[in-house]
Amino acid sequence: MTELTRRQLLAGALGAATLGAGDALAIGDGSKLKLAQLEYAGTWDSRPMASLVLAQEVRFRTSIDVQLKRQVVRAEDAALFDLPFVTMLGDVRFKFQPRERVRLKKWIEAGGMLFVDNTGRSEPSEAFDASLRAELDAMFPGQKLAKVPSQHVLYRCFYVLDFPAGRAIRRTFLEALSLEGRLAVIYSQNDLTGALDRDRVGAWTFDVEPGGEPQREKARRLAVNLIQYAMCLDYKDDQVHLDYLLHQRRWRSPPPGIRPEDRKTP
Secondary structure, eight states: OOOOOHHHHHHHHHHHHTSOHHHHHHHOGGGSBOOEEEEOSSSTTSSTTHHHHHHHHHHHHSSOOBOOSOOEEETTOGGGGGOSEEEEEESSOOOOOHHHHHHHHHHHHHTOEEEEEEOOSSSOOHHHHHHHHHHHHHHSTTOOOEEOOTTSGGGTSSSOOSSOOOSSOSOSSOEEEEETTEEEEEEESSOHHHHHOBOTTSOBSSOOTTTHHHHHHHHHHHHHHHHHHHHOSOOOOSHHHHHHHHHHSOOSOOOTTOOGGGSSOO
């Protein structure tokens, strides 16, 4: 396979996903942005509905046209290179196979963004944490996860956020591995997907502690920000970019009771 650049990887997804609703319906479901969850040898599927809920949140709150269908991808799948954003979650020790490691590295370098969620119940899983850091070190020697500064554009690219919420608040920061100035791998130890997951009848699967439903709302906003960040070809944390955000995007979510169709950015 010919290696892709970040711009090549995202160009198709960005163009299709930002079409108007009428245009998207005319082209078909295959043209919409696809959000996927990584399947690997570990507890990858403990939040089975989280990726679908994430797609729904993005669709209802923004102008990005997202495919509302659960997507699962493996590192060895050719479809990986059609995806700009993939979620990986787990809470036990794991190890990628060499071919998986090579494929994920190429995809990340090409522009894919991997969001990793530590889903440990009472505390972040130390086994998962150690495995993740070892795998990233194997893929990107000499490059380490580092705290994402609170003033980073990730926290204000759609909603203004003070901290990264999840099902729990165990860390007041996200960590990330940066490549060429962008956050290429983002790591949360707050079980963000636990705040998004629903059961078969649509009820929230897990309680959110300690902040309850307001905390869940903050987690949903963070999820939307992650997709907005991943879909931008070139984030520049300068005044021009900030002015664009201020004038073109809604910064606060609508109050409870607003219909989904009213949530979209004009």
